[in-house]
Amino acid sequence: MGMGVDIRNQMAKRAAEEIQNGMVVNLGIGIPSLVPNHLSQKIQVMFHAENGIMGMGPSPIKGNEDENLCNAGGFPVTLTNGGSYCDSSIAFGMIRSGRVDITILGSLQVSQDxxxxxxxxxxxxxxxxxxxxxxxxxxxxxxxxxNHCDKHGHPKIVNRCTLPLTSSRCVDVIITELAVFKITETGLILTELFAPYKLDIVEGKTGCEFKVSEMIRNIPY
Structure with a gap:
């Protein structure tokens, strides 16, 4: 059973809260690609794509696609005012030199570290x-x-990743359909719960220990 569109958008909306005015933002494929739909009009950011775009705009209206303009996933996009193209080596240079303020990615597993x-x-x-x-x-x-668990019901937040690592000790925030966690020097902390879920449900579906924030924010459905 797949997640409903509403749950996907609920997660994307919460991720959008992490974005501040003026940031350079890179979005992964899947749920992260829904994030721009949830940004307020007041927030102006530059969306970066690895294939060589800085200033990516929303999906074009059907029939208005430019066959030469797509995102890193190969889907058609538009360009915002002030946007520019480059080759992918320059796009990766931007990433490697620390020019990207925030990246929002999907994952198969994240460890407590x-x-x-x-x-x-x-x-x-x-x-x-x-x-x-x-x-x-x-x-x-x-x-x-x-998702908090994979399609077999196994937790995706784990003590140690069993799948090959992309990178170690790099994740700052995890957002699932159940809860939001922050990863700090002292470990994994649950800071928010999505209604209608309660703490015991999250504990039962998480594959490691975590601390609980003194002030849990409840996000209404």
């Missing part, structure tokens, strides 16, 4: 690493948006 495993399930066909390794290492803030 903030290790990220999001690029391959061994034995499965994979399109490639993409920008994940560089982004995880070099973006100033790394937000993971993912």
């Amino acid at each position: 903030g290790d990220l495993a999001n690029w391959i399930v061994p034995g499965k066909k994979v399109p490639g690493m993409g920008g994940a390794m560089e982004l995880a290492q070099k973006a100033k803030k790394v937000i993971v948006v993912m």
Whole structure:
């Protein structure tokens, strides 16, 4: 059973809260690509794509696509005022030199220490690493948006990742359909719950210990 569109948008909306005016933002494919729909009009940011765009705009209206203008996932996009193109080596140079303020990525697993495993399930066909390794290492803030459990019901937040790592100790915030966690020097802390979920449900579906913030924010449905 897949997640409903509303749950995906609820997670994207919470991720959008992490974005501040003037940031350079890189979005992964999947749920992160919904984030721009939830930004307020007052917030002006530049969306960066690894294939060579700075200033990516929303999806074009059907029939208005430019066959030469797509995002890193290959989907058609537009360009905002002030946006520019470059080749992918320049786009990766921007990432590696710390020019990206925030990246919002999906993941297969995240460990309690903030290790990220999001690029391959061994034995499965994979399109490639993409920008994940560089982004995880070099973006100033790394937000993971993912289901709390995989399709078999196994927790995706774990003591130690069992899948190959993209990068170690890089994740700052995890957003799932159940809760929001921050990863700090002292470990994993649950800071927010999505209604109608309660703490015991989250504990039962999380594969490691975590601390609970003294002030839990409840996010209404």
